[in-house]
């Protein structure tokens with residue numbers, strides 16, 4: 677298995693795309709709480725988040741069911757320890 681950065685970026689992008697697509701490109705957290713954006717529309721997801729973190733579960737990093745489609749706001753809440761920053765390639 678190649679271990680170069682480009683390979684992982686590509687795989688991550690494919691994974692993120694599948695996660696977002698599965699959620700219909702809507703934020704799963706906002707949807708769960710019935711939150712809408714300022715125009716009264718469902719909140720769009722911009723980021724695929726790992727439910728189980730990559731550093732602890734590297735074998736799950738490309739598993740679609742370990743992914744969650746989130747908007748920027750909800751995603752930042754998932755990573756308070758990094759002050760809103762996150763270690764994802766995909767934003």
Ligand SMILES: [Zn+2]
Pocket residue numbers: 703704705706719746747748749750751
């Ligand atoms: Zn959200």
Ligand SMILES: [Zn+2]
Pocket residue numbers: 724725726751754755762764
């Ligand atoms: Zn995340």
